[in-house]
Amino acid sequence: MRCPNCDHQEDRVIDSRSTKEGRAIRRRRECIGCGQRFTTYEYVENASVVVVKRDGRREAYSREKVVGGISRACEKRPVSLVHIEGIVDKIETEMQRRAPGEVTSMFVGEKVMEALQDLDQIAYVRFASVYRHFKDVNQFLDEIQTLVSTDGVLKRHAEPKL
Numbered sequence: 303m304r305c306p307n308c309d310h311q312e313d314r315v316i317d318s319r320s321t322k323e324g325r326a327i328r329r330r331r332e333c334i335g336c337g338q339r340f341t342t343y344e345y346v347e348n349a350s351v352v353v354v355k356r357d358g359r360r361e362a363y364s365r366e367k368v369v370g371g372i373s374r375a376c377e378k379r380p381v382s383l384v385h386i387e388g389i390v391d392k393i394e395t396e397m398q399r400r401a402p403g404e405v406t407s408m409f410v411g412e413k414v415m416e417a418l419q420d421l422d423q424i425a426y427v428r429f430a431s432v433y434r435h436f437k438d439v440n441q442f443l444d445e446i447q448t449l450v451s452t453d454g455v456l457k458r459h460a461e462p463k464l
């Protein structure tokens with residue numbers, strides 16, 4: 303595993319433990335080059351799952367890709383990596399239940415949006431704007447308007463003061 307500090311390729315594992323009810327192995331590693339310690343996670347490969355995209359193309363499911371997309375939406379938001387990994391765990395469990403071996407990109411996208419809507423609305427709007435490829439500014443504003451109305455914020459400010 304390449305050291306994130308000095309790019310050295312050799313390290314030694316100093317601790318290894320099971321997390322998430324045995325679904326992941328967390329390893330603490332120490333770089334042999336510079337002594338920097340870092341953590342890696344190991345999962346069972348879900349490569350057998352095929353993602354069917356909106357245009358009909360198919361590609362191998364990538365957990366990293368889903369985690370990466372959510373992480374970008376959550377940048378500078380109070381959402382931890384543990385939360386994000388938890389969201390993806392849930393989606394993967396649901397994927398397996400519905401149709402083992404195949405999932406649509408739309409299903410994954412909608413599930414991520416559902417989870418983010420509960421978790422952090424800024425992250426939700428960011429993710430939705432990328433995922434839904436908003437056609438224009440108005441569509442984007444509609445989405446924000448819906449969020450504001452759901453919160454009751456819009457209503458409260460719209461009430462006439464008599």
Ligand SMILES: [Zn+2]
Binds near residue numbers: 306
């Ligand atoms: Zn190093």
